[in-house]
Amino acid sequence: MNPLTPRLVLPLVLLFAPACLDTSQPTPPKNPCDPNPCTQADKTTCANDNGRAVCLCREGTIPRPNGTCEAITTANCPEHPGDSAEPDDCIARAAPLDASRARTQGIEPVGDYDFFRIDATARDAYVLTVTPGPGALLPRVDVFDPEGRWIRAQDGNPGVQVGFKARVSAPYTVRVSHSPRDPSPATGTYTLQLAPPVQDDFGDTPEEAAALVPAPGGTSATLVSGRFEYGQDEDWFSFPVVRDATYRIEFDTTRTVPALAAFIRENVKSPFLTVQNSYVDFKAASSTTVFIDLYSANEATGTYAFRVYEFR
Structure with missing residues (x-):
């Protein structure tokens, strides 16, 4: 949560300071995916999210924010002419993306979405950079977790960089589009580069906090x-x-x-x-x-x- 607004609730005094990392090893937690608790018709793949079982939608369906898995249709995953990179307009048809090479393609026609799939490894951090080509395109990048839930977004200025940490070993999705910060519609080319992933050193939640003495x-x-x-x-x-x-x-x-x-x-x-x-x-x-x-x-x-x- 990046709490940027100063707030004081307990008595405190500003001063100076040093620490010691608690290296004692707790008992390894039980794998929540063994046995597999995911038995719904469209959710049979289990992923371990810091000790919590996460059930993922099967291939050929689209995860929705309400937790259901929808079959692909022209309503939830449309195709349109004019984009040489189609079909890539929804999570289920996301193009694979890795750090081996940059991708150059375009937002065309107006209102186009380009989805990319990153086959992520738990605890790895991923950083994407989008650089617009000539034209009026102001790129925006949205990131979605394996359940289809939105994680974060960054808008271009004019280029954009966004990062995320994979909490489970499963496909994450990024979406490139024209930023809504620009009130005018626009199309244009862009280059997308995924940096080689690195393992995150410390946890991102209170439950994953490293203990100090x-x-x-x-x-x-x-x-x-x-x-x-x-x-x-x-x-x-x-x-x-x-x-x-x-x-x-x-x-x-x-x-x-x-x-x-x-x-x-x-x-x-x-x-x-x-x-x-x-x-x-x-x-x-x-x-x-x-x-x-x-x-x-x-x-x-x-x-x-x-x-x-x-x-x-």
Whole structure:
């Protein structure tokens, strides 16, 4: 969630900080797809999404936002003349896309959609770049998960770059079109390039947060290093706090200083603190677990490093 608006709910004080990564290994979770729980007529393929079973539509059908799988028809997957790349106007007919080569084609006629399929691997991060050719085309890229649900979109300025992390090993879909930010219709060519995928280093949700152990103030602390693999990437961490103790998070200023949103275990939806600073201190109002979400405020890739200290 990139919470960009500063909000304060718990008492806090701004200060400075370092940490130690908890390397203990939890018991491996049970595979939710063994045995396969997907028994619906059109949903028999199971994918593991961080311990949750996801049932995917079979080939030849289109996933809808309401969870159903529709058979392909001219109503939900039309074909039209004038586009040399047809048929590619719906998820079920998406053209395969990989990092081996760039693709150049066009949005034609007005209102055309071009869909592409990425056979993704769980935990890998994917970055796509669309560069418009001569003409008035202002490209837009939308990303959809294997269930057909919209993930995110980016509009061109004039080119566009968008990234996403695959949560399951299954086909993800991207759609290229003319951006609705341009009130006038337009057609034109574009070049689409998929970068080689890289594995995401840290989880993107509170459930996937990497556990840290704060170092006592005045002692040496382990430097925790990470990277934003794509502009919209988020990295989550957690650490225990004790009531009335002060905690300091200190970033390495020779690298990217990310934006930070801090939450407590009892409410991981509303941050008690959002800030972008080389150091941050807060006083714990209760004994609980604090979660921190690190992200790039300007949606740029880059590396970061930090430590966490505890002062009692």
